Amino acid sequence: MDLRHISFRLLEVFMSVVKTGSISKTARALHLTQPTVSLQIKRLQEAVGEPLILIQQQKLTVTEAGLALFRTCQQVFGQFDDYKDFLAELRGGERGRCKIAMVNTAQYILPKLLGPYSNMHPHVELPLEIGNRAEVLARFERGEDDIYVFSHPPSLEHAKAARFLQNPLEFIVPSEHPLAAATETTLAELTNYRFLLREPGSATRMLFESELQSRGLVLSDSVQMASNEAIRVAVSSGMGVAVLSRHVLPKGDESIKVLSVSESQLASHWYFVIRTDRHLSHAARSFLQFAEHNLERFLDARWVCNELHGLDLN
Amino acid sequence: MDLRHISFRLLEVFMSVVKTGSISKTARALHLTQPTVSLQIKRLQEAVGEPLILIQQQKLTVTEAGLALFRTCQQVFGQFDDYKDFLAELRGGERGRCKIAMVNTAQYILPKLLGPYSNMHPHVELPLEIGNRAEVLARFERGEDDIYVFSHPPSLEHAKAARFLQNPLEFIVPSEHPLAAATETTLAELTNYRFLLREPGSATRMLFESELQSRGLVLSDSVQMASNEAIRVAVSSGMGVAVLSRHVLPKGDESIKVLSVSESQLASHWYFVIRTDRHLSHAARSFLQFAEHNLERFLDARWVCNELHGLDLN
DNA sequence: GTTATGTATAGGTTATTATCTATAGGTTTT
């Protein structure tokens, strides 16, 4: 029995012969000629090394070996049918995996989309990677994930990016801070206080620093902290002031005051980024399509900025 | 996903790629060149319509679709392995079917071989057909069975016959019969009494009648009966005399006397007959080989006549 | 920066496969 000389076509023909009980009928059913079917069966028998059917007095009988092979074939084709079903689910985005790498801040907003999506597609795995900007960029370079989420457009080769949400930045001070009482203040005023900042690569920090630079301002004092949480808590306890994404701010925190800063409309955007040189997985495409159609529903509609059509998802 | 363009070879190569995690390693393992393996995988992916592996930075990863296909392949090859095992058993004669058609009288002797054989090969089906000579001949013509058992060599096309047991015929009379007392009698003497005979096709009757004819004798009276059992009982009760296979006679039946008939050595043989124009099933071959080596063990050694080597079983 | 390692692509050869038509030889039916 040499599998190498057996093709699925051969098995298909054989199964039809067993089912119809006739070589001629099979030929008609499969739109072949009778000699073709005869030959196929002959070749299959040679490959198996055992007679599979017997023909006597125009009556075709299936041998033990033939019957067993038939059953084997049924199972095998069943197996492949299952696989085809699996593929269909995969292609429909109902199954599969969509790896997403996002910068720290995104974890305050992306779950609002991921949660509902995951409920609707329970068989899609959604492994998340969260890191700072540099880490996520490195992952992008190596192509480790399906979707990347940045807040600052990375201008890279092989990248396609689309904005989906505004990321308004707010200045916060402790509620007992001298500026907390003012109805409005200026950026210059703020630079007199100690700023609590994320690491240099951070999108928020980059945006903030370029804003300072364009106005010729310099911070008098700053402290670097590893997370937005840490910064928030530190501001609460009076360590300094900070600029943070609005999405990070909890509502109704009495110990923090959000300032209104004149002439400053610091705002970046959240981007979904994909690689153009790699096939987008079906699940990833499915998630992005879901996002495209449900941004307003699951995110704060005021900040939504739906440019996902730019990803050419269809 | 088009199965027609997928061969088992292709799947084998793919499985090796998944196992080794490398195209080059697979090439070395399967004694192929690397471009060959690359191409095979490419073709498989085209046939499936889905990427199965991803290669980035010389690291090969298997996609969801690839992993699922791999598992499907494992099952499929497992299925064929099972089938191979089945074939091996079939070929070893441990499994399968051996249809035997025998003339009525043979049912007194063949079970002595069939019983032990069946015990040693519990997975071999042994359907038996029992009929009179004409019926068994008809089955032979149509090739309905694997082995035929006759007691009279059928001289047919496509038949190969081998004797395995003598079939001595005995003359029996009721114990109160006039001839019962005689130490020896003659065939001519016996023709004066009413003979109970099987139907004309029966081997016993044919042999007996040709013996009569060669000696120019004619029966004065005869009655036809359908079975050996019926004849024996009829003789017991005094209806007439008969000639029967020794194998049919029960030992120690007081109501019947076996005669010693001078000048008459009526004896035929039991034959295994197979068709030369059809493959002998493995089980049938196995049974005949068993018979060849165990005739003396399970049949009365005095009558054994082992010529089964003439069937060329090996 | 050179060298090894791993993969992809192009181009070519040979064997095999999947078909066909035509024909022959059996059975069964009419």
Add this chain to the structure above:
DNA sequence: AAAACCTATAGATAATAACCTATACATAAC
């Protein structure tokens, strides 16, 4: 006895599969 039906065989062809060598192009290792 002829007609109808089934299967087997021979011979031919076009497509495909399964390989190869040579080469190019990345990435990783030294």
